[in-house]
Structure formats: C-alpha cells, structure tokens
Amino acid sequence: MELTRRELVAAFLGSAVASGCKREQPRAPIPGAIVDRAVEVGHRLRGGPLPRAQTLETVDVLVVGAGVAGLSAAWRLASAGVKDVRVVELEAEPGGTSRSGKNAVSAFPWGAHYLPAPTEDRGPVVRLLREMGAVSGVDAQGLPTFEEELLIQEPEERHFYRGHWYDGLYLRVGATAEDLAELERFDAKMNAFAAARDAKGRKAFAVPTARSSDDAEWTALDALSMAAWLTREGFRSTRLKWLVDYACRDDYGATSEHVSAWAGIWYFAARQDGQGERSEGFLSWPEGNGRLVHQLLSALPPRAVERDVLVHTVEPGEQGCRVDALDSRTGKPRSFQARQVVLACPRFLAAHLVAPWRTARPAFLDAFTYAPWVVANLTLSSLPESRGFPLAWDNVFQESNSLGYVVATHQRLRQDERGPTVLTWYLPMSGADVKAERTKALSASYADWEALVMADMRPAHPGILQQAQRLEVQRWGHAMVRPTPGFMWGPERRAAQESVGRHLHFAHTDLGGLALFEEANWFGVKAAERVLSELGQASASWL
Amino acid sequence: MNKTLLYITVIVIATCGLVYELVVGALASYLLGDSITQFSTVIGGYLFAMGIGSYLSRYIDKGVAQRFVEVELAVALLGGLCAPVLFLTFTLTDLFQVALYGSVIIIGTLVGLEIPLLLRILKDQLKFKDLVSQVLSLDYLGALAASVAFPLLLVPKLGLVRTSLLFGVLNAAVGLWSTWLLAPLLGNPLRLRVKAVMLTVLLMVGFVLGDRLTTFYEDQLYADDVVHASSSPYQRIVLTRGKRGFSLFLNGNLQFASVDEYRYHESLVHPAMVRAGRAEHVLILGGGDGLAAREVLRYPEVRSVTLVDLDPAITGLAMGYGELSKLNENALKDSRMRVINADAMQFLMEGDQRYDVVVVDFPDPNNFALGKLYTTGFYKLLKKRVAPDGVAVVQSTSPLFARRSFWCVETTLKAAGFWTQPYHALVPSFGEWGYVLVAHEAPGHHRPLPEGLRFLDMPTLESLTLFPPDMSPLPTEVNRLNNQVLVHYYEEEWRRWN
Numbered sequence A: 001m002e003l004t005r006r007e008l009v010a011a012f013l014g015s016a017v018a019s020g021c022k023r024e025q026p027r028a029p030i031p032g033a034i035v036d037r038a039v040e041v042g043h044r045l046r047g048g049p050l051p052r053a054q055t056l057e058t059v060d061v062l063v064v065g066a067g068v069a070g071l072s073a074a075w076r077l078a079s080a081g082v083k084d085v086r087v088v089e090l091e092a093e094p095g096g097t098s099r100s101g102k103n104a105v106s107a108f109p110w111g112a113h114y115l116p117a118p119t120e121d122r123g124p125v126v127r128l129l130r131e132m133g134a135v136s137g138v139d140a141q142g143l144p145t146f147e148e149e150l151l152i153q154e155p156e157e158r159h160f161y162r163g164h165w166y167d168g169l170y171l172r173v174g175a176t177a178e179d180l181a182e183l184e185r186f187d188a189k190m191n192a193f194a195a196a197r198d199a200k201g202r203k204a205f206a207v208p209t210a211r212s213s214d215d216a217e218w219t220a221l222d223a224l225s226m227a228a229w230l231t232r233e234g235f236r237s238t239r240l241k242w243l244v245d246y247a248c249r250d251d252y253g254a255t256s257e258h259v260s261a262w263a264g265i266w267y268f269a270a271r272q273d274g275q276g277e278r279s280e281g282f283l284s285w286p287e288g289n290g291r292l293v294h295q296l297l298s299a300l301p302p303r304a305v306e307r308d309v310l311v312h313t314v315e316p317g318e319q320g321c322r323v324d325a326l327d328s329r330t331g332k333p334r335s336f337q338a339r340q341v342v343l344a345c346p347r348f349l350a351a352h353l354v355a356p357w358r359t360a361r362p363a364f365l366d367a368f369t370y371a372p373w374v375v376a377n378l379t380l381s382s383l384p385e386s387r388g389f390p391l392a393w394d395n396v397f398q399e400s401n402s403l404g405y406v407v408a409t410h411q412r413l414r415q416d417e418r419g420p421t422v423l424t425w426y427l428p429m430s431g432a433d434v435k436a437e438r439t440k441a442l443s444a445s446y447a448d449w450e451a452l453v454m455a456d457m458r459p460a461h462p463g464i465l466q467q468a469q470r471l472e473v474q475r476w477g478h479a480m481v482r483p484t485p486g487f488m489w490g491p492e493r494r495a496a497q498e499s500v501g502r503h504l505h506f507a508h509t510d511l512g513g514l515a516l517f518e519e520a521n522w523f524g525v526k527a528a529e530r531v532l533s534e535l536g537q538a539s540a541s542w543l
Numbered sequence B: 001m002n003k004t005l006l007y008i009t010v011i012v013i014a015t016c017g018l019v020y021e022l023v024v025g026a027l028a029s030y031l032l033g034d035s036i037t038q039f040s041t042v043i044g045g046y047l048f049a050m051g052i053g054s055y056l057s058r059y060i061d062k063g064v065a066q067r068f069v070e071v072e073l074a075v076a077l078l079g080g081l082c083a084p085v086l087f088l089t090f091t092l093t094d095l096f097q098v099a100l101y102g103s104v105i106i107i108g109t110l111v112g113l114e115i116p117l118l119l120r121i122l123k124d125q126l127k128f129k130d131l132v133s134q135v136l137s138l139d140y141l142g143a144l145a146a147s148v149a150f151p152l153l154l155v156p157k158l159g160l161v162r163t164s165l166l167f168g169v170l171n172a173a174v175g176l177w178s179t180w181l182l183a184p185l186l187g188n189p190l191r192l193r194v195k196a197v198m199l200t201v202l203l204m205v206g207f208v209l210g211d212r213l214t215t216f217y218e219d220q221l222y223a224d225d226v227v228h229a230s231s232s233p234y235q236r237i238v239l240t241r242g243k244r245g246f247s248l249f250l251n252g253n254l255q256f257a258s259v260d261e262y263r264y265h266e267s268l269v270h271p272a273m274v275r276a277g278r279a280e281h282v283l284i285l286g287g288g289d290g291l292a293a294r295e296v297l298r299y300p301e302v303r304s305v306t307l308v309d310l311d312p313a314i315t316g317l318a319m320g321y322g323e324l325s326k327l328n329e330n331a332l333k334d335s336r337m338r339v340i341n342a343d344a345m346q347f348l349m350e351g352d353q354r355y356d357v358v359v360v361d362f363p364d365p366n367n368f369a370l371g372k373l374y375t376t377g378f379y380k381l382l383k384k385r386v387a388p389d390g391v392a393v394v395q396s397t398s399p400l401f402a403r404r405s406f407w408c409v410e411t412t413l414k415a416a417g418f419w420t421q422p423y424h425a426l427v428p429s430f431g432e433w434g435y436v437l438v439a440h441e442a443p444g445h446h447r448p449l450p451e452g453l454r455f456l457d458m459p460t461l462e463s464l465t466l467f468p469p470d471m472s473p474l475p476t477e478v479n480r481l482n483n484q485v486l487v488h489y490y491e492e493e494w495r496r497w498n
C-alpha cells in the first residue's frame, strides 16, 4: 500500500510534523543511499545450516565482534601482554554502533556520538581517556578534568518549537508557574538521588550500573515504569513529561511508559554529583565515539582485527571453543579453534550463535528487547539558516518523534564558522512493539527516508533543500537494549552475564541493561579479565 | 488603433500587476518570516484591493483614457518604488506593517482600475464577446509570465529592489506609449507624455543605481555620509565621513573614528611594546585596518610584523582606500609587514613561531563565534606563541559599560596561566575602554615610548592601571569553550546601556 507523503511523515515523525508539511512541487531527490547491510546479514544467520571449513585456524583468544565491548576486551588483553588475540568483525569497519564515517567535509558518527565526562577518577573509561591525552589533570577534589577542546562547546543544545529556536532543552516559553515549580521539584529529587549513598558507601545510581547500590530502597523503583513513577510523585506538567520522554528516547530508544523508573532516574542522577551540575559536561568529537573506537584500535597490534568475518557458530568444548564463520564478502567458510572466546555481540545474535542454545534456549534471552533506530548523515554546502537561538551542537525538534540532529563540525576550533558541514539526524523507533517498529523501519525506501528527513528539517531551516548535497541513511534494527520495567534488577540480566563453561565469555552493552559506552567497555574489560584468569595470567583488576 | 500594440499593453499591465504582488509578498515573508501567513495575507489583501479598484472604476465618467494613463503612471511610481520604500521603512521605522498593507491596498486598488478602464476604452472598437475573451485571456497570460519569471529569473538575477524598479519602468513605458496609442482620445497628450518620460527616467536611474540604493539606506542609518560600503562574505563594511573625520563600521558596529582612534591604538599597542623583553617580531590578530600596525612600526627595533585578519576585504581597504591608508600611514605596505588573511584560531594552532609582542584586537564578544576568541581554549593557544620574555595585549571591551565582561576576560587570561595587568583609557567615540596586558611573568620596562604620540607619555601610561570604584574588579566565572559565560555577561551588560 502506498502512503501519501503526509501519511508517511505522520507515521514516522508524528502528526505535528505532518501537519506542517507544505505542498511541494515535485523535486529531484537529494542524492544518497541507504548504507547498512542489516537485512542481508540477518538472513544469512537465520537461513539454515552454514558450511564449515576443513582446516582449523588456532588462536589463544578469539573475540567475536569489534564493537566497543569486543575492542575493550582486546585492549585489556593487549595491555596484560597476551599476544595471540584475534578480533573478528562481520562489518567492513570496526566500531559497531559506535562506528563513524568520513567525507570531504568532516568525519561524522553513525551511532554513538558523545560520552559524559566521568565524574570519578577510577575505572577503565578514565584510564582510556588518560591514554588518549584527554585528561588534563585533577581538580581540588581529586576529580579528573578534561582538555577544553574536547568538551562540547557552547551553545550545547537548543530546541525548535513553532517556527523558532530556543536555548536549552526545556520549553520555557509559555511555561506556567506550576510547570516551572514542577521542574524545580523534579531537579531537586534527581539531585537527591544523585547524592544518595547506601550503607556501604555505594552511589544509589552509578556509572556503570554495576557499581550502583543493590539496596531495595532504590532497586524497587525498577518494578514500575518511569511514566508511572512521575504520576505517583504527582508530576503533571506536560513539559516535564516531554523532557523525561526525551531523555528516555535519547538514551534508551523508548518513551517513559516503556522504561523502568530506575533507569529513567539513572539518566538524570548517575552522571552528576548531586549539586545539580554535571561538573564537566560531555566529551565529543566530529566522528562521535568513533574517536574512542580508534583509540582502542590504536592500542592493538596492527592486524589484530579481521573485518568481513561473520561468525555463525560457537561450540564450547573441553579444551576451548570451535568457532565457525564465513567470509561475508566471498562466502568462503573459515573455522577457528580458540582456547578462550569472548562473544561480544548482543543477546539476540548470541541466541543464534551459541550451539548448545539452539537446542536448549535459555529463558533469560527473552527478557532482552531492542529498539530500532535510524541515523542519517546529511552533508550541507553551508551551515543551516535558522531563526532564534543560534546553531548548537545538539538541535532538538520539540514536536517531532525524531531527536533532531548533532553538528559534526561543532567542535572545530575556528573563528570563521561558515562553510560546509554534516548533520547527523537521529530517529529512535520508540513504539511499544519493537518487532512492528523494526518492520516499519526496514520497509521505508531511500526516497521515503529522504522525504522524512527533509520534512523534519525544512520547517526549522528555510533553504536547506538548496544546501543539501548528500544524504546517507543507516538503519539499526537492534540499536539499543531497552531497560523495560523489571529488567535492570531482574534475574535474567544477571544470568546472561555468566560464562558458558570455562572457555566462552560474554561481553556487550546489553548485559548492563543500557546501551552506553561505559557499559560496553566495562563488560569488555570484565570478560577479558576472566580470560586472563583462565589463562593463568590474572593481574590487578581495572574495574 | 493598433491591435497588436494594444495586446502587448494588456500583457505588460498584467505581468506588472502580478510582479508587484509577488514582490511585496516575498518582501514580507523575507523580513517578517512565516511565509505562509505573509503570502496569504498579502495576496488576499491585494485581490481584495483589486476588487475595490474595479468597483471604483464606475465613478470615472469623463476622460477615461486620460485617467487610464494617469493610473498607469501612478502604478509605475508606487509599484516600482514599493520594494526600496518598504526596505527603507523596515530599517528606519517601526511602521513596516502599516507601510506594507498600505502599499498592498493602494497598488492593488490602482491595478484593479486598469482592466475595467481599458475595457471601456476599447468597447467601441471590438465586439463585446471578442473584447472580453481577448483582454482577459491576455491578462491571465501575463500573470503566468510573471509567476514563472519571478522565482526563476527575476529574484535570482535582479533581487527584489531591482525587480520592482524594472517593472515600474515597464509600467511607465506603457503609460508613455498609451499617450500615442490613445492620442485621439486624450485632450492634452503632451503633459502626460512629459510626466511619463520623467517617471521612466527616474525609475531607470533607480534601477541602474539599485545596488547603491542599499548604501542610501545606510546613509539613513549612520549620522554621516557613507563614502564606502561593501559586503564581504564575513561582514558589511561601511566607511562614513562627517565633520569630524571618518569612521569605520563593521556590521553596523563602530570600529574606529578618525578623530580619536589614536587614543585607542596608542593605548592598545605601546604598553605592550615598552614592556616586552625584545620587540623584533610582532603578531597582530585582527586589526585589519592597519592602525595598530602603524603604532607598532614606530619602533625601529621591529623587524617583522605579521597581521592575521580573516577578511581580505578589510585589509584590501586598508591598503587601497586612500583615506584609510593615509590614516594608517601606509602601514600595510611597509616592507616589514606580512598580511595573512586567515582564521586566527587556526593560525595559532597550525604554527609554532613565538612572537615578542602579540596584539589581540578582535571585535567585542557579542556572539558565540567571537566569544570563542576570548576563552581559555584560545588563550592557551596564544600562550604558546608568546616568547618567554614576550608580552601580549588583549582588547577587552569597556570596563565601565560592561564591567563584568571586562573582568571576565582578565580572569580567563589568568586561568590560562598568564600574569595579567588590566588597564583602561578614555576614547570618546567608544567611552572608557579596557585592555589586559599579559605575559608569562611580570615584565620590566625595556624601552622608551617612541616619538610622535599624541595621547601617551610615561606618566599617563602609568596612570592607566588605576581603576576607580565603578570599574573595579568583580568576581566572574572563567570563560571556557564549553560555557561561554562572557557572551551572556556581555549581552546583559550592553543591553542596559542601549
């Protein structure tokens, strides 16, 4: 069935954007393409028995997946002096959901684009940032400070509402006294959560989540949704609800109805010190967290990562694991015998790969759900025109289902800000039924996506059609694990973290329940440390 | 009566009528935004006014042909001038909306008169059914021509002002040839002819000078005569001359006035020059007008001066515009000068040569792009380029009008690791103006002031570091790339004075 353009826009971006759609003369579409291989790979994995190679390549440690988790595991192993480590990755480029791209204008992210500056001086993330020279020193309280040019420059964020851009994220124009009072009460509550510690001195809400207190006082919040919590606490302001929904969509790909209250509060409370100030702000680079991926890669021996290798079977045995794979370009089979395996892919894929799970599927796998996302990179010949508050790093459309866009050239150290740029547009598919959302995301054609991105952008940026040079669209079918109510502190997530025997270990951000660099990195390092102790090379933990 | 000429007349009338409507609609949405509302109210108002015009045509009884020519000339005048006049009202007054809808109604009414009058003139020449069919179909054809040409040809090639003037000319031409076409029906074609010729010439002159009209608006904005105006990709550059000399404006902000700029530039340059360990290699960031360079070049010790300014239009003007190069004493043509048109931040980042003296003369931090040039991020780059016994100076806005902003610059320089010495001087065109002298550590005095200064001598120079209570230090935050507090301070403080 053909949708009209207005119906298409309504279905993906909401009725407010659709009603702003002007009639337009037929025009040549902006050149571009859908760039992912999402559909193709999935089909191969589900398509029945796959060939196995005659000869076995042997390796001490095989890491499956060169996302942040897999690369973090390899980074930990390299620094412990383990030499024979191989990372295999099905895509042509490493990085997973933190992958980045580059064109003549700028580097740009395909997924993850920022890292909140750590507020504590411990753990593997700060270690990585030190290695890359991003830490400038420590302040009077002994907390790390960061190189100024890496912190997101002002103006950091702005939002578009009915024809005008405004500073910040919260819609202040037309807010009533009650709205503002609720915002203040909400902030105070979040600051209190941020400052809360349990009897053992652990933060109630910590980064990574594994460091958080397991006291029922807070974990009980996991049972209800963030929306239910707002209602319970007497919050009624639609503006506040928008802000909370925005947060949940931004970090979890779901609205507050489908996010655990514990996770919703975590967003506001974990990355600050309780003073209501994020002490250092966000770190970002033109290529987003792709910069962190490159840092991890640079710590590995030159040929440690092999691309275009699709692993389809992992079979744990007595002496190690047999791993079967395909060269994803030629289709040629390859097999490995590894003493240790770190499977650094998400649960929904692990379910297909781990051989014993095919016959006896562990129940915990079903607790993991993933929101689809679509990311588009739009190259412009010059900065977009706008009315009201000037262009910021993060530019949010108040009335759209999209999150708006970030500007790749924002961190450029230049007095002259004009010139071409790349905008990275984000659309979380935040409906309740993730399967339906996935089908919907995959059904739209390039022409549809082009119409959608431009319908979103044009009201806020007169003339953008003339500036647009190229549009590339990346669909992430399983972009982000969703912290649905009960998931963060339920038994399934814990069970999924357990190794299978002594040779197969798991790492991925989904084990933390939230899709974040810190989680992926934490579980990567953790799996590597298990490998180290199995290899008899245990050293002081980085965690 | 020549039919072909008549038909051409109808087409031209129709095209002009629609073009004015489009010009006004486009102008309204361009200046007021919200194009849907602007266009639909302008078009609705215009059509309604045409209706009024058609209705009013019944009250014209005698001399229909005479009235027709007069209407043509009136439309030519008002329609032709509508874009420049509306621009002017927008820049000079608060009455834009009144002028906008006023012109919509008046021009619309006049245009509404045209066709009914013409029909009445022709009613004896043709059969009624032919008359209506031919005139109306040509009328619609003209409308089509206008609506196609307007977006594709006229606006891109001519712009709004010259489009409206061009069609004014065409309209006046119609008036003119009608005086021949309808000569038998006119009592005294000569007077109308003279009027029409005058009007055509007037509008043609306007069309030719279309670009300079922009300057004319600026004449109204500035108290003095505009003697040079140009636009670079970076800014609008305007030089004015009045009784007391001339002044340079960038984007409407005064950069200097020749009467008292010596006070500003002597205070900017000499405190740093006399305190630097050596003064052989000097860097000037900003200052494309060459006036700071003039002061630097007074020292025979200076061997090289590197001037980095973003805008080639400014440095070009400083070299090529007689009055300005006289004022800067041909500084930019001095053999010791090297002029680089580049981004100052990029320039600092990309090289590593150190300078004995660095003069930082940027526009005030009134937006985020300029605010960057006042952050610790920028000053750390600067610090790497100042020689160990070198000195830099930063123009730092007014410590009186923008007291917190001034002290914020000083606090930020300190946070970047500089030793600082704030000072200020009175520059009447600007008011009380502030600077911060910085170095790696407190410098001594190393050389005397040069000859020929009008403002500074040693005792005066020493007195500049005294701050009376109303300009004394205030605690402020450090201006960083990731907070840009200075832009907020600055905006808040200057708003109070404006």
Ligand SMILES: Cc1cc2nc3c(=O)[nH]c(=O)nc-3n(C[C@H](O)[C@H](O)[C@H](O)COP(=O)(O)OP(=O)(O)OC[C@H]3O[C@@H](n4cnc5c(N)ncnc54)[C@H](O)[C@@H]3O)c2cc1C
Binding pocket: A064, A065, A066, A067, A068, A069, A070, A088, A089, A090, A091, A094, A095, A096, A097, A098, A110, A111, A112, A113, A114, A115, A289, A309, A310, A311, A312, A344, A345, A346, A349, A353, A373, A375, A426, A476, A479, A480, A507, A508, A509, A510, A515, A516, A517, A518, A520
């Ligand atoms: C649109 C979007 C925006 C995001 N924004 C942010 C952000 O701003 N900040 C933030 O911290 N986080 C963000 N995230 C979360 C991001 O997912 C994590 O930061 C992190 O990249 C997760 O890494 P991972 O290694 O756990 O998983 P993945 O990125 O999923 O990596 C898994 C890797 O394994 C590979 N793989 C899978 N199966 C196989 C197989 N069978 N054989 C071989 N290889 C295989 C995959 O190709 C992939 O490279 C975002 C995510 C998305 C989708």
